[in-house]
Amino acid sequence: MIFLTLFIEFFKIGLFAIGGGLATIPFLYELAAKYDWLTPSQLADIIAVAESTPGPIGINCATYAGYNAAGVPGAIAATLSLVLPSFIIIVIISKFLSKYNENTLVQRTFSVLRPAATGLIAASGWTVVNDAVFKLSSKTALFASTDIKAVILFAVLLIFTNIKKFKKLHPLVSIGIAAAVGITFKF
Amino acid sequence: MEKKTNKTSLLNLYLAFARIGLFTFGGGYAMLPMLERECVDRYGWTTRDELLNYFAIGQCTPGVIAVNTATFIGMTERGLLGAAMTTLGVVTPSLVIISIIATLLSNFAHIAAVQHAFAGIRVAIGVLIINAVIKLIKQNKKNMLNAISIAICVLSFLTVVFFDLSPVFVVIAAAVVGLAFGKKEEDNK
Structure with missing residues (x-):
């Protein structure tokens, strides 16, 4: 099922792309090699659009790739899956920080x-x-x-x-x- | 910073970060000028010092830095619900704009006017980031304007620009040095 695939793949990208939006691009090339809903030439277009529209590049890429796979629901699925891992991690770190903020x-x-x-x-x-x-x-x-x-x-x-x-x-x-x-x- | 008496409204959090998402062009730190404008100057949700903390953490944790920072600020303002609002806010413009472009304008990036506009915008983004850096250094005089801090700042700049090392490496190295030799601040304001 395409939505499960999108969730798993973009969750993985969100988890392993460390250091910002551009770090997601190599992972997207892996996706293009693996699935038929994304081709390398489409991906080149996606990156060009991501860079020439507002919004963080990593998010834009995920949204477009998800759209490519399954329309607007696909775009939403890919984007939310991409941000979920960092959301969880930052929530944990934030709790830790507010507790230990005064720590030497x-x-x-x-x-x-x-x-x-x-x-x-x-x-x-x-x-x-x-x-x-x-x-x-x-x-x-x-x-x-x-x-x-x-x-x-x-x-x-x-x-x-x-x-x-x-x-x-x-x-x-x-x-x-x-x-x-x-x-x-x-x- | 003055003490807040009222809770920040969830709607304000969502809208502020939707604006930040809408007006961020490019990746990573390109959003810093907008973040400062909305979260430091306009609402006082955070300080420039705290933003730097978030950026340093965002650099070595997974995910897009813009989103990580959004999650942080939402979390400190209104907990889990606030974090959900800021995170959804920052991705909403991308979802809407990209979906429209994908549906209607498949050759959007190849339109001449778009290319020219974005070539111009990239120049402005460069200027805005430079100004943001100047402000960071000025506003943190007490913390920044000593020889050691300046040396660290210059060293991390050179490491990334000339030696092509990953920023992740810089952050981890700085954290280790800080743990070993850093100094505790008496006053964090």
Whole structure:
């Protein structure tokens, strides 16, 4: 039965894909190899759509793959199965944390984890900026494929969002401006 | 942070996370600016410090980080029911949007305007993440602006960017170092 298959497969992905949405993609290729309701070329489309729609990429992929298998009920089944393992685990950790929040060992651990996590976020910021703006890679000459339009948009937005008057603006304002600029100037 | 007298409404939790899901573009940390906006600035459900804790845990537990963080905040606000609300909230936009696109626009990702718009949006996401990092460092002056914290932050950045090591490794290493050498904070505010 397709729903049982979806539940088992996406529960497994949810359980084993550690470290965020992109970690689900290798597992989806395994699914494509195993079942006939998902082909590798469909999967390429799914990833493209997941990246060009709102929502976490991992969730988008699961929703689309589930839809492919069994329509909207399939989409719901796949998505809920994907989040169930982490839901259970986080509920347990959260209970533990609220109990041991004042514990010295827990606080000591987090005192180093927080700056480390900040570094990780900065690293993901760098990856996004590099992919979208500078496009540096070891294969091309320095800045050879850098998109000057993207650099200008990047600089303008960075300055704009750091002007005191505009600091409190909703992040969505920047996203909207960037989308409009992207369409107008054919990024 | 002021003490809350009223319980957070379940509907507010659901709607806030539906908004976060709707306005998250890209994976992982791309949602940080929206999370800060809704959960720290608007509702005061959590602090930037706690968000970092959740992210560090989310990095080395299974599942999508956006969902893990949603579950955490729902759980601390209203227990199991709150966690269910935030988790369902954050996945609802994906379910709706993807189902519509899959039904109506099978070549959605190949439409030129969509591609251009998202190329632009990715630039904005980069800017928003940079600003979020600056804010994290500034707002945690007491905890962050000492030499050791900065060294840890830079080291974890370099490890992932230049040595291509998994973030999971960074988190586990940081946890071990913290257990051994970390310091207890007198005041967590």
